[in-house]
Amino acid sequence: MQIRIAKPADFWSGILFAGVGIAAYVLAMDYEPGTARRMGPGFLPIALSVILLVLGAIIVLKSLALMTGPEEAPRTAAVSDAADRRFEIWSTVRAATAVTVSLVFFGAALPSLGLVLSITGLVIISSFADPRLTWVTTLIIAAFMSALSVAVFRYGIGLSLQVWP
Amino acid sequence: MELLANLAHGFGVALSPSTLLYCLIGVTFGTFIGVLPGIGPLATIGLLLPITFHLPPIEGIVMLAGIYYGAMYGGSTTAILLNLPGTAASLMAALDGHPMAKQGRAGPALVMTTLVSFFSACVAILLIAAFAPPLARFALNFGSPEYFSLMVMGLIAASVLVSGSIIKGLAMMVFGLLMGMVGLDLTTGAPRYTFGVASLYEGLSFVIVIIGLFGLAEVINNLALGERRQSFTGRVPWRDLIPTRKDLKDARFSTLRGTLLGAALGILPGAGPAISTFAAYALEKRVAKDPSRFGKGAMEGLTAPEAANNAAAQTSFIPTLSLGIPGDATMAIMLGAMLIHGLVPGPQIVTENPDFFWGLIASFWIGNLFLLILNLPLVGIWVKMLSMPYSWMFPAILSFIGIGMYSLHLDSFDVYLTVGFGLLGFLLLKLRCEAAPLLLGLVLAPLLEDNLRRSLLLSRGDPMIFIERPISLFFVMLGAGFLLLVAVPSVLRWFRSRRGPAPDGAGK
Numbered sequence: 001m002q003i004r005i006a007k008p009a010d011f012w013s014g015i016l017f018a019g020v021g022i023a024a025y026v027l028a029m030d031y032e033p034g035t036a037r038r039m040g041p042g043f044l045p046i047a048l049s050v051i052l053l054v055l056g057a058i059i060v061l062k063s064l065a066l067m068t069g070p071e072e073a074p075r076t077a078a079v080s081d082a083a084d085r086r087f088e089i090w091s092t093v094r095a096a097t098a099v100t101v102s103l104v105f106f107g108a109a110l111p112s113l114g115l116v117l118s119i120t121g122l123v124i125i126s127s128f129a130d131p132r133l134t135w136v137t138t139l140i141i142a143a144f145m146s147a148l149s150v151a152v153f154r155y156g157i158g159l160s161l162q163v164w165p
Numbered sequence: 166m167e168l169l170a171n172l173a174h175g176f177g178v179a180l181s182p183s184t185l186l187y188c189l190i191g192v193t194f195g196t197f198i199g200v201l202p203g204i205g206p207l208a209t210i211g212l213l214l215p216i217t218f219h220l221p222p223i224e225g226i227v228m229l230a231g232i233y234y235g236a237m238y239g240g241s242t243t244a245i246l247l248n249l250p251g252t253a254a255s256l257m258a259a260l261d262g263h264p265m266a267k268q269g270r271a272g273p274a275l276v277m278t279t280l281v282s283f284f285s286a287c288v289a290i291l292l293i294a295a296f297a298p299p300l301a302r303f304a305l306n307f308g309s310p311e312y313f314s315l316m317v318m319g320l321i322a323a324s325v326l327v328s329g330s331i332i333k334g335l336a337m338m339v340f341g342l343l344m345g346m347v348g349l350d351l352t353t354g355a356p357r358y359t360f361g362v363a364s365l366y367e368g369l370s371f372v373i374v375i376i377g378l379f380g381l382a383e384v385i386n387n388l389a390l391g392e393r394r395q396s397f398t399g400r401v402p403w404r405d406l407i408p409t410r411k412d413l414k415d416a417r418f419s420t421l422r423g424t425l426l427g428a429a430l431g432i433l434p435g436a437g438p439a440i441s442t443f444a445a446y447a448l449e450k451r452v453a454k455d456p457s458r459f460g461k462g463a464m465e466g467l468t469a470p471e472a473a474n475n476a477a478a479q480t481s482f483i484p485t486l487s488l489g490i491p492g493d494a495t496m497a498i499m500l501g502a503m504l505i506h507g508l509v510p511g512p513q514i515v516t517e518n519p520d521f522f523w524g525l526i527a528s529f530w531i532g533n534l535f536l537l538i539l540n541l542p543l544v545g546i547w548v549k550m551l552s553m554p555y556s557w558m559f560p561a562i563l564s565f566i567g568i569g570m571y572s573l574h575l576d577s578f579d580v581y582l583t584v585g586f587g588l589l590g591f592l593l594l595k596l597r598c599e600a601a602p603l604l605l606g607l608v609l610a611p612l613l614e615d616n617l618r619r620s621l622l623l624s625r626g627d628p629m630i631f632i633e634r635p636i637s638l639f640f641v642m643l644g645a646g647f648l649l650l651v652a653v654p655s656v657l658r659w660f661r662s663r664r665g666p667a668p669d670g671a672g673k
Contacts, residue, residue: 010330013596017336024343024358031350031357037626039618041350041357048343055336062332088389095388096591099381099563100584106567107580115568122567123560129388130556141557145564159219159572 006065014063018056024049098129114162115154116146172294175523179531184227187220188528191228192535195235200242200547207601208383209236210498211375212562215569222506223521227528229502233495234532237478238282238540241471242547245274257442258474261459261466268462273408275544277416277464278471279537280408285424285472286533289479292428293486294526297515301487304512309619310630312490314637316613318644319490322433324602325651334602337593341603344369345610352618364578371501371608373579376566377586378593378600384559384566385591412464419449419465420472427473431480445473479529486510486522490609494601497608 005011028049034040102125109118123142127133153159178184191213198209213232217225237255244255245262258278265274307315320342324334347358348368359365423445430441449469450456459466482499484490489511491497503510508521515522540547570583593600624630632638 009595009597010333013333013336013593013598016592016596017340020340020343027358031355032353035626036621036628039614039621041353041355044614044617045343045346045357048339048346052336052339052343055332055339059330059332059336092385092389095385096588099385099388100588102563103381103567103580103584103587106564107571107577107584110567110571110580111577118567119564122564126560126563130559132554133556137557138560141560145561149564149568153568153572159568160575161568161572 003064005063007063010059010063014056014059014061016056017059018053021049021051021053021056025053095129098126102126110161112162112165114164115150116163117165119146119149168294171298171519171523172527174519175525175527178223178520178524179227179527184224184524184528185531187224187228188231188532189535189539191217191231192235192532192539195232195237196239196242196536196540196543196547197235199236199239206233206236206240207375207495207498207604208379209239210495211372211380212565212569214372214375214498214502215572217502218505218573222508223524225506226499226503226508226521226525227532229499230525230528231532231535233478233499234286234529234536237474238279238536239547241278241474242275242544245278245467246271246547255442255474257446257470258467260446260470261461261463264460264462265464265467270462272544273412274467275547276541277408277412277468279540279544281416281420281423281468281472282475283533283537284420285427285476286479287530288424289428289431289476290526290529290533292480293483293529294523296432297483297487297522297526300483301512301515304488307488307512307636308634309616309623310634310637311640313613313616313620314631314640314644315488316490316609316616318640318647319484320602320605320609320613321644322647323493323605325647330597331651333598337598337600338602338606341606342610342613343606344374344603345607346614351611351615362578364574364576364582368611369582369607370573370579371498371604372573373570373583374586374607375498375604376570377583378590378603380562380566381583381587382590382594382600384562385587386594387555388559389591415464416468419469422448422452423469423472424476427476428480430473431477432483441473441477442470445469482525482529486514486525487512489514489612491605494604497605501608 024045028042028045031042031045032040033042033046036043102122105125106118106122109121113121120142123145124138127138127141150163154161154163179188194213194216195209198212199206210229210232214229217228217232220228240255241258241262244259245266248259248263262274262278265271320338321335324338325331345368347365349356349359349366356366426445426448427441430444446459446466446469449463449465450459453459453463453465478495481491481493481496485496485500487510489500489509491500500510508514508518566583567580570579571577573579590600620630621628630637631641
């Protein structure tokens with residue numbers, strides 16, 4: 001008899017929930033739990049993290065299947081070959097990285113470099129997420145978005161944002 | 166005739182030029198953003214929310230309500246034309262709407278959607294005006310135990326009714342409640358889960374969580390899918406826009422049934438529009454003479470869920486406004502926005518702030534009228550917009566997210582936090598965990614804790630208080646009922662699948 005992960009998505013979400021539950025519990029041990037009559041700041045966090053841990057554990061257990069015979073059910077509905085799979089992972093990593101870096105740059109740059117340069121940087125960095133974007137298009141979008149944001153947010157709504165460095 | 170007098174008062178408030186203007190802007194923006202593929206109503210509202218912060222309270226909320234309708238309507242447009250439903254609610258619209266579009270009948274499908282939405286919203290608005298004030302009066306008797314039980318019931322309902330795994334829905338809800346613990350404890354002032362970061366002392370901003378989990382996660386997902394994302398290439402000629410006489414005849418009763426069903430289900434906290442569309446579709450299929458037409462472009466299959474969706478969207482304002490308890494994630498955002506503007510929804514709002522309450526209801530109607538006026542001529546433009554490549558849109562979306570999040574407190578940390586939630590949201594999307602229960606948990610957590618604390622103080626620590634009080638007992642039983650209703654069949658199925666080698670019993 002063998003245990004195998006029948007539903008990977010469920011398995012990993014269960015692990016995630018259980019992990020968050022444990023982390024939240026460990027952190028909540030520093031907070032005063034109090035009594036039921038006079039709840040302290042730790043009362044609900046402790047209760048909730050235990051519940052989350054239990055739910056996560058159940059999800060993990062449910063995602064496992066006890067197999068006696070040979071594997072029968074396919075892992076997921078989509079049958080994708082290795083090249084497809086590699087492309088998917090690559091484009092996912094690329095998208096997540098480009099989006100993350102572009103916004104982090106924007107957040108860091110905005111207070112000192114101002115709206116125009118920050119938006120231009122954000123658009124240029126994020127363009128790496130999509131190989132179909134050419135340099136010319138990217139620069140046009142950057143110029144358009146800079147002008148639009150200055151018009152709408154600085155002058156339209158009147159946010160106190162710096163426009164230039 | 167108190168009702169009519171109140172409504173008249175509301176129209177007096179809502180018909181001021183500035184309110185009308187913001188309502189119009191809201192509806193336009195809402196449709197404009199909502200129609201973009203991959204951005205559902207939740208993300209749309211989240212993206213446009215920061216704009217309303219700088220307005221006076223009534224104008225801000227009215228604009229937000231306009232955005233909400235626009236977004237819902239825009240969402241169905243995308244669902245019908247591209248078969249890309251942004252929410253569970255517009256999933257049903259795509260089921261029969263998209264086949265119609267493929268048959269070259271996108272025009273009638275979109276026009277009928279607009280007409281049906283307007284009709285059902287009108288009916289539902291009358292219901293709100295009639296039922297919200299009595300409900301608010303009734304809710305004045307509620308004490309902490311009643312509120313606590315009601316919230317627990319709503320949370321359970323919202324988590325078990327999500328599509329997919331129930332237990333994952335529950336876990337997401339608890340995750341959300343835990344996220345709601347971040348910040349200073351209300352009574353003792355002790356910091357919790359703040360990691361010494363000053364920005365977190367006020368708690369996690371729900372706008373940041375929404376934009377991250379819904380908006381940003383969707384952007385990453387769309388980019389990750391890359392070339393495989395489909396875009397609309399068909400054309401909708403002008404003369405084919407008008408529905409035929411047969412279309413109208415087919416839609417008559419289905420619209421009525423959908424409206425009534427939606428209005429009734431929308432009032433339940435936690436049920437919300439999504440469920441009502443499933444129910445309406447199922448009902449139509451059951452009463453139809455020829456159920457096999459469904460899924461192939463049946464007019465009833467499009468209009469009934471669409472009517473239910475809009476009616477439920479309207480009536481879900483009833484619990485939000487009169488109890489202060491949001492019915493679903495979208496209402497949770499509306500509630501949060503009201504709180505930001507210093508308007509505290511709850512039993513008192515009807516009497517203490519009649520300008521706001523009746524003005525909002527009147528503006529619902531005006532918003533729907535704008536939607537009708539705006540969308541009938543603009544159907545062609547929405548269709549055009551959908552053929553715009555996503556490559557041009559996502560840098561703009563990211564820019565708006567960046568500026569919007571920074572402008573919340575003029576703090577870069579908020580932008581970083583949004584990115585964090587965006588990555589978490591993408592992970593949850595990949596793990597097929599629905600984020601809506603999490604959001605509801607996050608919004609309700611402070612209220613839930615406060616009412617639990619008061620209840621237990623009242624009963625000297627005895628949890629029996631929740632079942633000793635009749636109204637509270639009713640909510641507890643309703644919540645338990647929801648849990649049993651959905652848990653029992655799946656537990657049985659699970660046991661059956663463990664015994665014996667039944668390969669199909671393991672679910673999807």
